[in-house]
Structures are given as structure tokens and as C-alpha cells.
Amino acid sequence: MLTISRELIAKIFAHAHEDHPDEACGVIAGPLGSDRPERFIPMENAARSPTFYEFDSREHLRVWREMDDQDEEPVVIYHSHTMTEAYPSRTDISYANEPNAHYVLVSTREEGLEELRSYRILDGKVTEEPVEITE
Amino acid sequence: MAIEVRIPTILRTYTGGAKVVETSGSTLGELIKNLDAAHAGIGDRLLDGEALRRFVNVYLNDEDVRFLGGLETPVADGDTVTVLPAVAGGSR
Numbered sequence: 001m002l003t004i005s006r007e008l009i010a011k012i013f014a015h016a017h018e019d020h021p022d023e024a025c026g027v028i029a030g031p032l033g034s035d036r037p038e039r040f041i042p043m044e045n046a047a048r049s050p051t052f053y054e055f056d057s058r059e060h061l062r063v064w065r066e067m068d069d070q071d072e073e074p075v076v077i078y079h080s081h082t083m084t085e086a087y088p089s090r091t092d093i094s095y096a097n098e099p100n101a102h103y104v105l106v107s108t109r110e111e112g113l114e115e116l117r118s119y120r121i122l123d124g125k126v127t128e129e130p131v132e133i134t135e
Numbered sequence: 136m137a138i139e140v141r142i143p144t145i146l147r148t149y150t151g152g153a154k155v156v157e158t159s160g161s162t163l164g165e166l167i168k169n170l171d172a173a174h175a176g177i178g179d180r181l182l183d184g185e186a187l188r189r190f191v192n193v194y195l196n197d198e199d200v201r202f203l204g205g206l207e208t209p210v211a212d213g214d215t216v217t218v219l220p221a222v223a224g225g226s227r
Contacts, residue, residue, distance in 0.1 A: 023225065023226070025222070025224075027222075043222075047223075047225075049225070050226075051225050051226040051227060052223070052224070052225035052226075053223060053224055053225060054221055054222070054223035055221065055222040055223070057192045057194075057199045057201075057221070058199060060192060060219055060221070060222060061192070061194050061197070061199075061217065061219065064219055073144075077222060079224060081226045082226070083226060084226045088224070089224065089225055089226055089227050090227065091223070091224050091225040091227060092224035092225065094224075095190055095220070095221060095222070095223040095224050096224070097143070097145045097220035097221075097222070098144065098145070098222070099144055099145055100144065
């Protein structure tokens with residue numbers, strides 16, 4: 001289960017809408033082992049594509065180092081699908097390399113659509129999980 | 136000669152859980168060979184044949200080695216090599 005605040009969900013949607021028609025992507029860091037998403041870190045989509053995302057490699061290093069220095073880990077890795085549903089694609093599954101992260105997907109395929117779903121992706125297997133929204 | 140290699144979570148199964156290991160080499164390519172000799176199987180996660188895998192980022196200190204010399208990049212005592220699998224995906 002993913003437990004996440006309403007405020008963080010709003011930030012994910014805002015980022016996704018801002019970057020549409022390109023896919024938006026980012027991280028929410030939390031204290032190591034806590035499973036609590038706390039610090040919102042929108043990332044640049046270096047691919048700048050409506051169908052692909054990739055963290056810029058320099059920014060990736062900077063953010064990962066920062067998290068390491070602060071005893072944090074990526075609790076949520078989110079991205080948006082601009083034309084399809086909020087379900088992990090084959091490429092999403094291939095490149096899911098953070099075993100402890102909740103992979104959050106939103107879809108911006110329709111205006112006003114607030115579709116957000118969360119998944120664990122381990123060894124190529126996708127398991128959807130419920131999202132508990134806290135105030 | 137000691138070069139620090141920082142290992143991402145997903146590859147720590149090859150290093151017995153270690154986040155940081157030490158190895159040696161005078162180029163990145165040699166370093167990866169030596170790393171694989173000590174931690175069998177890790178080489179295949181970093182290399183696709185004779186080249187660095189497209190969706191694995193390798194950094195020498197602060198620089199992505201793609202902008203340096205790739206596998207030919209010289210490495211030296213005191214350097215830190217960091218490995219981070221790319222975070223990527225798409226609609227297909």
C-alpha cells in the first residue's frame with residue numbers, strides 16, 4: 001500500500017499537467033526505511049517525449065547523492081502517460097530498478113481526468129497496490 | 136590502487152549487500168573486468184557485449200562517463216565510480 005498526502009498527489013498532478021504533452025517524471029524522497037513519501041522532487045524528462053521519459057543523468061546523480069547524504073531513499077518514482085492509461089508499460093517494467101520504490105503513474109490523456117495508480121515492480125512483475133490518501 | 140565503486144541497491148546482490156566496494160584498474164573497462172572478477176555476474180549488468188549498457192549510468196566522480204571516454208576513460212587511485220541504473224520508461 002502507498003500512503004501519501006493529498007498535497008503530494010496534487011503536486012504530481014500539477015507537474016503532469018504542466019509538462020503535458022510530454023511525459024512528466026519525478027521522485028518523492030522519504031527517510032530510509034520509513035516508506036513515507038515526504039520530499040517532492042520533480043525531475044526533468046531528458047527525453048522530452050510524449051511517449052518516453054528518462055531522468056537527465058547529471059540531475060539523477062545529484063538527486064541520488066543528496067538523498068544519500070540526508071539518509072533518504074526514493075519512496076515514490078512517478079511519471080505520466082499522456083495518451084494511455086496509468087498502467088506500467090513494457091518499458092516501464094524493464095527499467096524499474098529501484099526495488100523499494102512505489103511506482104506511481106498518472107494519465108493526462110483527458111482533461112480533468114484524475115487517474116493516479118500505484119504499483120510495485122519487482123523482477124519484472126507488476127503488482128498494483130491501494131493508495132491511502134492522508135490529509 | 137584503490138578505486139571506490141558505489142553500487143546501486145539493485146546490484147547489491149552481487150556484492151553481498153555492500154553499498155561501496157573497492158577495486159582497481161587504469162581504465163573504466165579494466166575496472167569493470169576486475170569488479171566482475173570479484174563479484175561474479177555484475178559485469179553483465181553493466182556491459183552489453185563490449186559496450187556500456189544504454190540504460191545504466193556510470194559516473195567518474197561527478198561526470199557521466201559517456202561525456203568522458205566511455206570504457207576508455209582513465210581511472211586512478213582516489214577516484215569514485217558511481218553506478219546508477221537509469222530511471223526511464225514510457226507508454227509502450
